[in-house]
Amino acid sequence: MPYISNTDAERLEMLKLIGVKDFDELIQAVPPQLRIKGDLKLDDPKSELEITRKIQEKTCRNVCSQSANSFLGAGVYDHFIPAAVDTIVSRPEFFTAYTPYQAEVSQGTLQYIYEFQTMICELTGMEIANASMYDGASAVAEAILMAVRKNRLKKAILPATMHPDFVKVIRTYTEGTGIELVFAPEKDGLIDLGALEAMMDETIGSVVMQSPNFYGNLEDGFEMDRIVHAGGKALLIACVDPIGLAILNAPAEYNADIVVGEGQALGNNINMGGPLFGFFASKLDMARQMPGRIVGGTLDKEGKRAYALTLQAREQHIRRDKSTSNICSNQALCTLAATVYMSLMGRQGMVEVASQSAKKAHWLASEICKLDGFTMAHPNAPYFREFVVNTPIPAATIIERCQVRGIYPGTDMARFGKPNQLMIAVTEKKDRELLSDLITALKEVSHA
Amino acid sequence: MPKNIFELSSPGRKGFTLPTCEIDTPLEQFIPAKYHRKSIAKLPELSELDVMRHFIALSHLNHFIEKGLYPLGSCTMKYNPKLHEALVRHSCFGNIHPYQPESTLQGALELLYELQSDLAEISGMANVTLQPVAGAQGEFTGLKIIEAYHKAKGNTHKKKIIMPDSAHGTNPASCTLAGFDVVELKSNSEGRVDLEALRAVIDDNVAGFMLTNPNTLGLFETQIVEISELIHSVDGLIYMDGANLNALLGIVQPGKIGFDILHFNLHKTFTTPHGGGGPGCGPVGVVDKLLPYLPVPMIAKNDGGYFFDYRNEATSIGKVHSFYGNFAIMVRAYIYIKMLGAKGLRRVSENAIINANYLMKKLEPYYNIQHKEYCMHEFVADGTKQKKLNGVSTLDIAKRLLDKGYHAPTVYFPLIIPEAMMIEPTETESKQSLDAFAEAMIAIADECEKDPEMLHEAPLTTPVRRVDDVRAVKVLDPRFEIKD
Numbered sequence: 007m008p009y010i011s012n013t014d015a016e017r018l019e020m021l022k023l024i025g026v027k028d029f030d031e032l033i034q035a036v037p038p039q040l041r042i043k044g045d046l047k048l049d050d051p052k053s054e055l056e057i058t059r060k061i062q063e064k065t066c067r068n069v070c071s072q073s074a075n076s077f078l079g080a081g082v083y084d085h086f087i088p089a090a091v092d093t094i095v096s097r098p099e100f101f102t103a104y105t106p107y108q109a110e111v112s113q114g115t116l117q118y119i120y121e122f123q124t125m126i127c128e129l130t131g132m133e134i135a136n137a138s139m140y141d142g143a144s145a146v147a148e149a150i151l152m153a154v155r156k157n158r159l160k161k162a163i164l165p166a167t168m169h170p171d172f173v174k175v176i177r178t179y180t181e182g183t184g185i186e187l188v189f190a191p192e193k194d195g196l197i198d199l200g201a202l203e204a205m206m207d208e209t210i211g212s213v214v215m216q217s218p219n220f221y222g223n224l225e226d227g228f229e230m231d232r233i234v235h236a237g238g239k240a241l242l243i244a245c246v247d248p249i250g251l252a253i254l255n256a257p258a259e260y261n262a263d264i265v266v267g268e269g270q271a272l273g274n275n276i277n278m279g280g281p282l283f284g285f286f287a288s289k290l291d292m293a294r295q296m297p298g299r300i301v302g303g304t305l306d307k308e309g310k311r312a313y314a315l316t317l318q319a320r321e322q323h324i325r326r327d328k329s330t331s332n333i334c335s336n337q338a339l340c341t342l343a344a345t346v347y348m349s350l351m352g353r354q355g356m357v358e359v360a361s362q363s364a365k366k367a368h369w370l371a372s373e374i375c376k377l378d379g380f381t382m383a384h385p386n387a388p389y390f391r392e393f394v395v396n397t398p399i400p401a402a403t404i405i406e407r408c409q410v411r412g413i414y415p416g417t418d419m420a421r422f423g424k425p426n427q428l429m430i431a432v433t434e435k436k437d438r439e440l441l442s443d444l445i446t447a448l449k450e451v452s453h454a
Numbered sequence: 455m456p457k458n459i460f461e462l463s464s465p466g467r468k469g470f471t472l473p474t475c476e477i478d479t480p481l482e483q484f485i486p487a488k489y490h491r492k493s494i495a496k497l498p499e500l501s502e503l504d505v506m507r508h509f510i511a512l513s514h515l516n517h518f519i520e521k522g523l524y525p526l527g528s529c530t531m532k533y534n535p536k537l538h539e540a541l542v543r544h545s546c547f548g549n550i551h552p553y554q555p556e557s558t559l560q561g562a563l564e565l566l567y568e569l570q571s572d573l574a575e576i577s578g579m580a581n582v583t584l585q586p587v588a589g590a591q592g593e594f595t596g597l598k599i600i601e602a603y604h605k606a607k608g609n610t611h612k613k614k615i616i617m618p619d620s621a622h623g624t625n626p627a628s629c630t631l632a633g634f635d636v637v638e639l640k641s642n643s644e645g646r647v648d649l650e651a652l653r654a655v656i657d658d659n660v661a662g663f664m665l666t667n668p669n670t671l672g673l674f675e676t677q678i679v680e681i682s683e684l685i686h687s688v689d690g691l692i693y694m695d696g697a698n699l700n701a702l703l704g705i706v707q708p709g710k711i712g713f714d715i716l717h718f719n720l721h722k723t724f725t726t727p728h729g730g731g732g733p734g735c736g737p738v739g740v741v742d743k744l745l746p747y748l749p750v751p752m753i754a755k756n757d758g759g760y761f762f763d764y765r766n767e768a769t770s771i772g773k774v775h776s777f778y779g780n781f782a783i784m785v786r787a788y789i790y791i792k793m794l795g796a797k798g799l800r801r802v803s804e805n806a807i808i809n810a811n812y813l814m815k816k817l818e819p820y821y822n823i824q825h826k827e828y829c830m831h832e833f834v835a836d837g838t839k840q841k842k843l844n845g846v847s848t849l850d851i852a853k854r855l856l857d858k859g860y861h862a863p864t865v866y867f868p869l870i871i872p873e874a875m876m877i878e879p880t881e882t883e884s885k886q887s888l889d890a891f892a893e894a895m896i897a898i899a900d901e902c903e904k905d906p907e908m909l910h911e912a913p914l915t916t917p918v919r920r921v922d923d924v925r926a927v928k929v930l931d932p933r934f935e936i937k938d
Contacts, residue, residue, distance in 0.1 A: 011884035051795035064561030279552035279777025339729030
């Protein structure tokens with residue numbers, strides 16, 4: 007049998023030492039009437055070669071962004087990943103290791119998490135970051151729950167400009183817990199700040215902003231700060247893009263209290279949407295309310311620098327039903343990819359990736375808007391690397407026609423109730439030719 | 455310890471190359487200055503070789519499966535086949551986008567559909583959602599399903615979830631997150647659910663019962679049929695924490711013996727790598743009557759092929775992940791199930807059980823074992839003898855094991871066993887490696903008698919000596935202060 011070392015002879019020898027005549031005697035605690043009769047109904051076992059062929063047969067029926075010219079984003083982004091990232095991430099020393107509870111034999115994992123936390127603090131301007139959440143969506147949900155722990159106010163405002171699937175996850179996390187979600191309306195692709203201001207009162211515990219928001223547009227963090235922090239105890243939760251942070255306001259600049267976001271764009275493949283990872287940072291005074299693992303620097307008994315999981319009294323394995331979250335497994339290996347990625351890109355590389363993506367997106371947008379029937383959906387909103395255009399014919403038709411040319415022109419906003427809109431994401435990977443191919447295709451397929 | 459990555463940084467150094475950008479327009483003309491950050495993020499600046507040396511140096515400080523045995527109870531640290539890593543890295547898995555047209559994702563969707571079906575068969579459940587990304591998120595998903603089931607019947611008063619005191623910490627934590635009240639049940643003298651105690655807390659407010667089976671003592675819950683009748687008599691649902699499913703493959707289908715909901719840990723039973731703490735994957739299976747509440751989308755099939763199925767959106771608990779969960783982890787588990795087949799999976803559980811009993815037998819003369827019956831895939835020994843006679847704690851013993859090239863067992867859990875050492879060798883370990891581990895444990899038992907002082911000092915040979923985790927809390931240092 008694959009991956010089982012012991013032979014039948016060794017098995018018998020072991021059963022003999024245990025003192026039973028056969029395996030059945032060993033599981034006498036399992037009442038016979040509860041056991042399966044016969045075999046499970048599964049395919050016959052396969053060899054490495056056979057399963058490789060079976061997998062190849064499947065991959066052939068997927069069309070990936072290496073062979074198609076893809077402008078899909080909507081929360082996950084196709085940035086370039088240097089080869090060295092996977093060389094590190096695929097080392098068994100990292101990927102087969104357990105959670106670093108035994109600090110003395112886990113310093114490698116603990117130190118990179120400490121470095122990761124530091125990088126997230128640098129990007130966001132915040133004072134403390136945790137070791138990761140499942141994804142951006144659950145990170146926002148947990149941020150809302152943390153805000154409730156902090157100020158005991160159970161009403162949260164979500165922006166109508168937030169990723170609709172994030173909103174669905176947040177609903178699942180908050181429903182039945184007594185937390186009331188209300189929505190700040192949207193105006194021209196951004197939060198309607200006037201409406202938000204009118205909604206604010208002393209019952210509001212937290213206000214979430216996503217910037218770039220679902221459409222790729224940049225919300226005004228300084229105005230959010232003014233409105234959210236004007237009165238009572240409300241906390242400002244910023245959900246941000248980590249690549250964007252290289253050039254865009256660090257949320258600390260506009261006084262955000264909790265900063266979260268989807269981290270996939272940092273050195274992780276899209277993998278059909280998972281695994282992703284959420285990052286989670288805040289001001290230091292909320293450290294004891296944070297969800298998830300946190301690594302801290304400390305000393306060993308000889309006074310040498312060492313790292314350990316810290317503030318564990320917040321966590322489920324210690325505090326059980328009183329813990330700050332139920333999270334145990336997180337997305338550690340994805341944060342390793344992010345840490346190696348940010349180490350390689352460094353401060354200049356991150357800025358370069360972000361500016362190239364932004365510049366190419368803006369150039370593309372202006373070229374697309376020269377085509378008949380295409381206009382910006384939110385002409386006055388600043389944006390980063392993704393934008394929404396109105397299309398002359400349903401986006402679904404455009405997507406279908408582009409597909410035969412090997413182009414995914416963007417996200418069909420019909421998915422979110424707007425059939426004549428296309429959302430287009432651009433990263434630094436797009437050169438002039440790939441951008442021009444999209445423009446040509448849009449021009450040629452957008453007839454009625 | 456190696457310097458940290460920021461201390462290695464050298465101004466202007468580069469570890470990347472990017473194509474030149476053909477657009478000369480300054481960024482300020484595209485994005486107003488107000489939105490630009492005021493100062494650059496002080497990320498490190500290194501060459502590719504610098505970065506490689508740094509992370510390789512860090513990697514040398516870790517214990518990992520290929521280095522040595524990981525006897526962590528309830529964690530199922532079995533060998534992770536390298537084939538999975540090779541195949542999952544195919545570009546047509548790694549570089550597909552969740553919003554691509556379904557016609558361009560047919561291979562991926564077919565794989566997920568087959569995995570849903572195979573996991574349903576393995577667990578005896580009607581269907582399985584793959585969306586939850588970790589065991590704890592699987593628990594949360596299951597509890598939301600319990601909530602939705604009762605809500606649909608108008609039974610919003612059902613807020614009580616019962617669980618034994620041997621439950622994993624995530625169980626009560628997930629209950630709180632899902633808005634339930636936890637009722638903890640004292641285990642009986644056998645280490646199993648105490649039926650009398652259970653009867654005493656059963657009433658109409660019971661929403662459900664959470665049970666790990668085999669439980670965290672490695673014992674099969676023999677009274678599951680009685681438990682099931684009791685809970686179902688008040689229309690409660692029974693949730694199985696599948697953390698210990700490695701004992702039941704091809705032996706018991708939980709969905710056929712009274713459990714209504716179960717989560718899998720693909721990163722345990724189905725050998726997807728632990729990754730130093732994640733990512734995992736926590737699919738949830740349910741019986742027929744709970745199908746309407748599963749998260750959306752499911753993966754379904756019609757004449758046109760495979761598709762994301764949102765038909766149950768109105769009754770579903772909603773979504774728990776931005777997209778469809780940890781796809782790349784699912785691919786690995788799929789490969790594992792297809793390679794082993796029914797007989798291979800059964801063999802996994804048989805050998806896991808044999809290995810655990812073999813090791814228990816070898817350690818029994820040296821360490822106290824409170825529940826001496828045959829165990830399933832794991833058992834709990836304890837250090838009470840050493841504590842009492844030699845003043846050596848289980849923590850000392852655990853740390854000494856690190857010196858001998860092993861990871862420690864899960865210690866001080868389950869909470870109901872003092873000085874607990876929960877040991878799960880898994881089926882991938884050979885008899886020889888179990889013998890060697892037993893020798894190390896026996897040698898430590900001997901050291902406890904002869905040199906208890908040395909054990910308080912352990913570990914002696916690891917990259918760092920015993921780490922001061924109290925200081926890590928008192929002098930909180932969660933990030934490096936970068937000087938520029």
